[in-house]
Amino acid sequence: MPRLTVRDFDLRSTVECGQLFTYARLGEWYYITGQQKLFAIRQREREVEYRGVDEGFIRRFFRLDDDLVDIRRSLKKDPIVARAFSESMGLRLVRLELWEAIVGFICSQACNIPRIRTVLKAIAEAWGGRVELDGFVMYLLPRPQALPGEAKLREAGAGFRARYLKQAAERVDDALLDRLRRMDYHSARRTLLSIPGVGPKIADCVCLFSLGFLAAFPIDTWIRKMMRDFYFHGSNATDQRIRDFGQAHFGEYAGYAQQYLYAFYRRCPLERWNAAAADGRMHFPSGRNAER
């Protein structure tokens, strides 16, 4: 059984923090489909064991070569992000396959993680390739040309996203995927936005979780709320303003900042921050978050 010693890596939070939906958990093992493969992985302290893929795949998929200490240091000037890192150190971004990411995040719109997983599982089981590892069977997400029509996708539970999925599958082919993989952040984002069902949020998710543009700063309802609370004095700043600020303020690792803030804010929203601050257990930057 291949093993790998890791540092600054937490498998559970990495898998379950809303960037990866195609997995099954069996005891301490995660069975994950990604990059058109099935693999299994578990973590015990600083050691991970895995099956189904090689070490290079694991390192690449979980971005184990990202220097989290360095990333943390470069974001440390922001006390809120610093706090989020100290709570969740080891959370890493993943590197999804491009089309799988597009499908996954189109399905993610206006629904929660359990439901995203249910829909993707249904689509994979109906039209994706069967894969097996040690007797455990899963199904890969279908390639664009293997995706069925809107009506069938609707039956699978995709709802109004069915039309987007089908239109996206008609727009996307291997040539486009290859071109996207060679583009810079702005070109890739602009091109992704031209795909039906892909708006600003989904485009940035794909840029961050698949294409590896760590400066991408996707804004969903949690990040929107969190950014308004902590960086805009609770005002109703538009997503455009939040994004501009986020990228300017957090810089090249804005995506990591976003991921840690997201993970932490979901566990610990503003009310609890304030309670902790009132106890003197937390320090806030002056002028921010004074009351509310």
Added chain:
DNA sequence: AGACAGGGGAGTG
């Protein structure tokens, strides 16, 4: 019962 959710699109001012 009726609103709302981990968005996008189309339409309007």
Added chain:
DNA sequence: CACTCCCCTGTC
């Protein structure tokens, strides 16, 4: 640009 409404479906 910024704002509104609708879209599937489950849940409170």
